[in-house]
Amino acid sequence: MSYEDDYSQETPWIVAPTRAIKGRGATVNITGRYEVQHSESVDDGWWQEDDDAPPLKTIVTPEVAKSIISYNRSPDVPFSASLNPYRGCEHGCIYCFARPTHSYLGLSPGLDFETRLYAKTNAPALLRRELAADNYQVTPLALGVNTDAYQPCERQWQLTRQVLEVLLECRHPVGVITKSTLIERDIDILQALSQHNLVVAAITITTLDHSISRTLEPRAASPTRRLQMVEKLASAGIPVTVSVAPIIPFVTEQDMEKILEAAANAGACGAGYTILRLPWEVNPLFQEWLEAHFAERAQRVMNCVRDMHGGKDYRAEFGKRRRGEGIWAELIQQRFKKAVHRLGLDQQSHFQGMNLSSFRKPRSIPVAAENTKGQLDIFG
Template sequence: MSHDENNQSHVMLPPPSLKAHKGRGAVSNLQGRFEVHAREAYDDGWQREEEESTPWKTQVIDEVCKSILSRNASPDLPFGVSLNPYRGCEHGCIYCFARPTHSYLGLSPGMDFESKIFAKVNAPDMLRRELAKSGYVPESIALGVNTDAYQPCERDRKLTRRVLEVLQECHHPVGLITKSALIERDIDILAPMAAQRLAGVAITLTTLDPAIARTLEPRAAAPARRLRTIRTLTDAGIPVAVSVAPIIPFVTEPEIERLLAAVKDAGAVSAHYTVLRLPWEVAPLFHQWLEAHFPDRAQRVMNRVRDMRGGKDYDSNFATRMKGEGVWADLIRQRFKIAAERLGLTGQGSRFHTMDASQFVRPLVVPPLGARARVVISGQLDLF
């Protein structure tokens, strides 16, 4: 399927008057940073009201990936290997740090990111081939870090479940992070793995306010539903950490103590947090979101964000990008630490370093590299 198959995929600069789209996080289809030509929306008075409210339909596009495991050496991340079955995410979280990756596809980090989802259809087979390599050294894989592995299309595609089946077969440790209740579907896999110290789950919870959640992360599970998921996983014997992320001054920041108390009551064993990050195109997209949903406090929010980023919208320094710096960052750090210690939610919430990779066994069956995958990987066609 071509990226331009739908006219809505054309990147445009934001119109002068920004309006929220029901069920979507982004307010516009902001131009990606690699685009050479800019198209500017202009209201000539001829657009009908019904055209303005036309919903953006989600497209799920098959992708045959060339590789499946991503490695990083970032000192502020608790994992070195990750796997993402999907590119783009229908949850539509306006703050998502992965939005700028759609720019590499010639698509917008705005509406395109949450409406044009790429499903790596050969992910389970590619993982099996990777684990079968003689030089492969097992370490915990973070599943669904960039984009949620349990976003709505997973219900039909089941790529995440098939990946988990491979990891279970190979006794390979895995950590998952999600905002979706769909993870409950895979308790039959995760519970036995957790009992063998091979699986852990982190649930992201940004706010307890359903009204804020509907605009901030419109197609993710509601806050109350995520609390139920924490309880369900905990009762099944699966350790659950909570990621309070991102903390946004004057929007979600006032809830820190109440949110931690709620996740403790739901059964979480640990919690950690990050403050709002606005890399690349996420910054203007977030500005638009603020103006559309919180115009009364937009300037105050950005002033505090910049206080924590050395006067800028964002600073990618490994030492400060997750927690920020300055007086406001210190205040958030102290509040979170005091509340977490009082509730017994100590630690950073990562169980990657306590999982047991020594049980790993290589897969017995390795699928042949299919014709379609060979074309993508080698760049050559088969003769027969």
């Protein structure tokens, strides 16, 4: 048999087996949807796991942003304005709906999203400028929605703390959502904001199973530690809610009532939930994670997900993307409503009830920000 016969186009290539990477959520660097070339690992018979391979390093690149407050008109989210000091997130949550945004950078929504991060170094200065605008209208600002504002690199860059300092100075309402214990560092600022009814903190707790959490959200705080965060924030007088998100059928779904009960006992005053969302590149990444960690139930999980999305892996319509539809979605909704009512977590949204009347313009605007007002300033 000749070389050409052995490696002809008819020879079936076997895709290399999916393997977990310690400390990371994604198993591969999937090709972004804007790339013109697509690559796929194959098993040529020599593939083997390398337990001695060096761990992937996290690289944080400083970035000068053009604007910092993002606005949306989505009718199914409780906020219209948000701020994200970082792009990418080292927590590595495999289900993160923000992963596809790395495709805009020419990077992978897979491992790149967790290891190649960007810090918006001028975020506090930009926030001052945008709050000082004559046409600015006060609305609660959601901090850290796309990527966690308290992810590990915040210890060095401290952009989130600087943003909170600006918001406190301006008496501006803010909602913070996180999985990180680093939020406890800023309890002093959050307490000051809470005295004026200007803050609510939301702690995301997806599961109480530590073994699942270690692979699902590999670099986020453990479930037990997050409950301690709820207790510490509540004890400091800071309104704190719990976000049971996302609910993954047959993986985390069975923990929903236990999470809500534990959060209520820790001092939470409200709760919310969303079902698993699989937009764009999140879909293949999540399914590869399923095969790597829950191969025996992967098909069962995806069948249930499709049942909640009208037979598809994901539907993006408002009102359906976060809650789903069908028997499974209705069952989860009923279970959630009964649990929060029983536990007293079904109070009015603290995010919508924050104080808007005490806002005041920033006392000063950095010179660098002032110079961006217009071209004629060059000749001033």
